Amino acid sequence: MKEPFRIKNHIDKTLTSLQVTPEMRNSLTRCIAQKTRPYSMRHVIPSIRHHKPVLVLTILLVLISVGALAWSFGPSIRTWFEQRLDNANVAPVDSFQETPSTPIASTQIGNISILVWEAMADEQTFLSNVEWIAKGNVKLVAYSGLKQDLPSPLDASVVYVSVSTWYGGASQEIFSISQGTENRVSILSEGWDYQATEEPMTFSCSIVYLENGQINTETNTVSAPVRKKQTLETAKLRAPLVFPITGYELTELHMLRTELRIYWGYTSSGKNQQLPYAIRNLQLRIVDSTGQVLPDKLPYHTMLPERLEAQIEDLDTGDIVESIPLIHQNNEYIAP
Amino acid sequence: MIPDSVRAAKLEQWVDSYGNSILRTCFLYLADRSLAEDAMQDTFVKAWYSMEQFSGRNESSDKTWIIRIAINTCMDYQRAPWFKHVDRSRTVEDLQIPVQDVSEEAIETTLAVMSLPPKLKQVVLLYYYHNMTMTEIADTLSINRLTVHRRLQKAYVSLRVESEGGEFR
Numbered sequence: 001m002k003e004p005f006r007i008k009n010h011i012d013k014t015l016t017s018l019q020v021t022p023e024m025r026n027s028l029t030r031c032i033a034q035k036t037r038p039y040s041m042r043h044v045i046p047s048i049r050h051h052k053p054v055l056v057l058t059i060l061l062v063l064i065s066v067g068a069l070a071w072s073f074g075p076s077i078r079t080w081f082e083q084r085l086d087n088a089n090v091a092p093v094d095s096f097q098e099t100p101s102t103p104i105a106s107t108q109i110g111n112i113s114i115l116v117w118e119a120m121a122d123e124q125t126f127l128s129n130v131e132w133i134a135k136g137n138v139k140l141v142a143y144s145g146l147k148q149d150l151p152s153p154l155d156a157s158v159v160y161v162s163v164s165t166w167y168g169g170a171s172q173e174i175f176s177i178s179q180g181t182e183n184r185v186s187i188l189s190e191g192w193d194y195q196a197t198e199e200p201m202t203f204s205c206s207i208v209y210l211e212n213g214q215i216n217t218e219t220n221t222v223s224a225p226v227r228k229k230q231t232l233e234t235a236k237l238r239a240p241l242v243f244p245i246t247g248y249e250l251t252e253l254h255m256l257r258t259e260l261r262i263y264w265g266y267t268s269s270g271k272n273q274q275l276p277y278a279i280r281n282l283q284l285r286i287v288d289s290t291g292q293v294l295p296d297k298l299p300y301h302t303m304l305p306e307r308l309e310a311q312i313e314d315l316d317t318g319d320i321v322e323s324i325p326l327i328h329q330n331n332e333y334i335a336p
Numbered sequence: 337m338i339p340d341s342v343r344a345a346k347l348e349q350w351v352d353s354y355g356n357s358i359l360r361t362c363f364l365y366l367a368d369r370s371l372a373e374d375a376m377q378d379t380f381v382k383a384w385y386s387m388e389q390f391s392g393r394n395e396s397s398d399k400t401w402i403i404r405i406a407i408n409t410c411m412d413y414q415r416a417p418w419f420k421h422v423d424r425s426r427t428v429e430d431l432q433i434p435v436q437d438v439s440e441e442a443i444e445t446t447l448a449v450m451s452l453p454p455k456l457k458q459v460v461l462l463y464y465y466h467n468m469t470m471t472e473i474a475d476t477l478s479i480n481r482l483t484v485h486r487r488l489q490k491a492y493v494s495l496r497v498e499s500e501g502g503e504f505r
Contacts, residue, residue, distance in 0.1 A: 006463050007445060007449060007460065007464040007465060008464055009442070010441065010443075010445035010446055011360060011442075011445070011446050011449065012360070013438050013439070014438050014443050014445075015360045015364075015444045016438070017357075018356070018359050018360050019356050020351060020356055020359055020361070020376070024373060024377065025351060027377060028347075028351070028377050028380055029379050030380070032384050033375060102501065140430045177424065253453075265363070324341070
């Protein structure tokens with residue numbers, strides 16, 4: 001069974017040019033002298049086994065110190081961080097925290113592989129991560145999918161990529177490129193109005209390319225299972241809020257960090273309601289500190305408001321009949 | 337404790353004797369010239385630091401020992417998360433090594449070995465390229481001798497199929 005294909009001979013002939021050069025030797029000597037790893041900037045811990053007892057003792061001491069510190073200051077540090085986070089008021093976007101090591105779905109158009117790494121959604125929003133990998137002499141460029149976005153003149157060596165996420169007959173075609181190299185483009189997309197009933201999520205993937213001076217489009221679809229997105233509640237109303245004059249009651253108010261959504265509910269039992277408000281056409285609304293009425297869905301990347309105001313508006317006259325300010329404090333909206 | 341001058345001389349001797357074959361092995365594993373050069377140097381740096389330990393054991397030849405370090409180093413590189421997402425080229429042009437005056441048969445054999453699944457490639461390289469015995473391979477890879485034999489047979493069939501398919505003769 002030895003040498004059935006003259007492997008050694010063939011490999012040595014093919015790889016003749018791969019030889020240890022004087023530069024490599026110098027680099028090796030330098031690495032050993034400086035106790036560093038070759039080429040890269042990684043550092044080698046020098047012979048730690050000679051210092052094992054010292055190392056173990058040091059690790060133990062560090063662990064004990066960290067434990068003691070956490071024991072004594074843990075609660076206050078946590079409170080401090082929470083306050084800092086609250087003060088920052090920046091609502092982080094739900095992210096792909098555990099990107100899987102294998103794609104959840106994939107397809108191929110010619111020399112281009114399309115990999116869907118992740119698709120997440122809740123009842124309202126979706127996030128997806130799609131990657132395009134080109135083999136051979138093709139350069140990928142992502143664009144928004146509209147023909148007028150194509151540069152003029154077109155570069156014949158470039159394949160312009162468009163990806164669409166389809167749901168319920170409507171497509172979301174605005175994408176941001178998170179990273180791109182010459183032969184791979186990653187596209188993270190996000191959007192509203194995802195209908196959770198429509199699973200799996202279908203990606204319509206098209207490439208636009210030039211052939212004999214003509215623009216051609218080739219499309220393929222790939223369906224990917226959707227992972228449930230975690231909804232993190234950021235702030236809610238501490239207790240129902242009673243408007244003494246109109247008798248209205250704000251029963252719930254939620255600001256959701258991941259969805260950046262506000263919703264509320266209110267009732268008017270008529271109890272304690274003063275005349276003449278019982279016969280007026282009233283409505284509750286929430287405004288921010290600038291007096292802007294908040295829609296029930298806030299635009300993406302909106303800051304979480306520090307101060308809000310719940311107002312009872314007379315729809316006939318446009319007057320504000322009654323208002324109660326609300327302050328965001330420790331994940332709750334309270335009336336001061 | 338081995339004096340530094342002795343260690344340096346030993347390392348020099350190892351690089352002279354095994355440097356090229358280790359570099360080529362790393363290349364066949366990683367399919368990337370720069371990575372292979374890194375891995376080769378990493379191997380010898382590790383060998384330098386473990387020289388004393390090795391001298392004390394003396395249970396296998398220094399060549400076998402260095403090859404084992406090289407294989408483990410390459411496997412570490414392959415385990416890196418980014419490595420999994422890189423398209424490993426399999427064409428001569430993409431190998432970025434000059435192959436002038438090399439027969440087509442030699443190139444195709446090399447590419448065929450490179451395309452073998454990792455476990456089969458391991459045994460093929462150790463057995464055919466480094467001329468190790470099955471027992472030495474079993475020892476190096478910490479696997480059963482029978483497993484080595486089975487993998488070699490599988491690799492043989494795989495290479496034979498490619499050969500008959502006209503990929504190489």
